[in-house]
Amino acid sequence: MKKPYYLFSSGRLKRRHNTLALERASGDRSPDTRIDGPDPHDEGLPSVEPDGKTQSFPVETVDSLYLFGELDLNTRLVTFLGQQGIPTFFFDYYGYYTATLYPREAQLSGRLHIEQARHYLSAKRRLVLARAFVEAALFNIERVVKYYQPRLEREARVSVQTTLTDLSRDRDDLPLTTNIQTLMAVEGRIRNRYYQLWPYFLGPEVAARFPFTKRERQPPSNELNALISFGNSLCYTTVLRQIYRTALDPTIAFLHEPGDRRFSLSLDLAEVFKPLLVDRMIFRLLKTGEIQPKHFSAQLGGCYLTEAGRKVVVAHWDERLSQTVQHRTLNKRVSYERLIRLECYKLVRHLCDPVGEPYQGLHMWW
Template identity: 65%
Template structure:
């Protein structure tokens, strides 16, 4: 079974005959990208060599300083394996994709037509937001009966506020208004995190509001890192379909970004990232020591990123009984199915109208 590989060590990734090998550096003295003015290769790959079969690789995430060459890129392209690059601070920076394996001019034209039609675009944009808020409410309501009465009542009031914003979705006349409603709902959601995390965790990880560029405290840093991973997970599944990742409906398409992954990630962040954060913090697996302050912001250290990725990888393989297919489907496969649902809607919106994933478990 193919799976993603997460490489945190520095060194050189190379093709070895018809397989892959990571030649690690014996010493890892990385410095931030913005402090490296020479652009020289990483440390000498004089450490142990770790081979792994290319047949087992779905994608590769590069968190360390790893050198590659054109022979490796060609080999990965032949095998249909994408590379995802992250900088010193764990921010997603770029993707290296082979030629798209599934190509459909019909889907591409339908996707563009739905974007260019304000009415058709709003149908999809509203579904993305509605599903995202539904899943947020699902996460919040899980904690309502598990909290003491004062906290439970406060959380229930926040649920009602978000439900009110969700009820306004149908009347939104355009995308900016829709995104404003979603923004208000998310602000309300993030304000409840100290309640859901509990007093002990909230003292270790104080959190007032969501701040992104740069994240101001450990919890904001953890959310930012998790969300960037969620975007790449969604992008990996989009790549397996005929969808164009640059043409989106909720977020405005732009240069140098795969905005469709931003659309679909809204649905899956509560399920994949937020739940993972709650579990890791409540279990004490991630501690304040796993963060560092640099350049006016807070960032997750390598040890913390390893813990998060190990947990997320397990979560992606976790299965749930699908109500329509009547078989167990992994969380990762749910993302792929969401892409296929979108393809069917684009090709025949009357027969296969898109409805975003609503968590039922």
């Protein structure tokens, strides 16, 4: 069975016959940038050198590669990864997702590409899909809130109920939105209400160690913001690799504006899954104590997960994607990761037949 590989070691990744080999390097990786910006004397050479210790892993088991270390690659390896259909995701020294090595598309459909572009160019059709993404995200947010509400003390429970009432009003506002900008404003308001409840979900003791008042991204201002940013990056790349297994064009989106150098469709679909995959993961890691303040460091005016912290999160993320639920329509158990692929197929059916197969985002039923 194929699976993603997460490589934290630095060194050299290469092709060895018809498999992959990681030649590890000893020593610590240097930061990609300094506080005052890029080093003008940086010649792009590795900051660590391989020491000869090599670990091989069969390419037949590799679904995708996540590179968190500083690794040398050559065209022979890149060609091999392309032939095997293995997408590779790159993260910088601070854990930010930076780039994707995307193989040549194996699933191609000219008809689907045209329909996807047609839905984007039609303001009405685009708005229908964008609303569906936000509505599904809101439903899943409400599901998370209602899960924690009975576990709260009386005053906190009352505050949560007030927020649920506000979220219900936001739901009523969704059909009234007439353009993407207004819809994005409603979506931002939903997220802000939701984030205000996080200290209640975490409990007084955890909330005291990890204070959180608002979402801040560039750079993350505290530990919780750092966790959210890193978790969202994992979600975006997981969605992207599922999109790659379909004929969807990842650059043509509906809620998020398509732009240069980004796969906007993965941002759209990730909105549906972040409450289930990212947010619940963060609550568990903090409440069980698997993530501690020692797993963060302050650098470049922000707060970032250390390598040890990223390893803890990635291990839990991989475990979470493999968890299964009984699917109500397929009548069999499917993994969380498979649910993302099924979401892509639902979008494909809508694009090809928006009347007979209208898209509705995943609504958590468990």
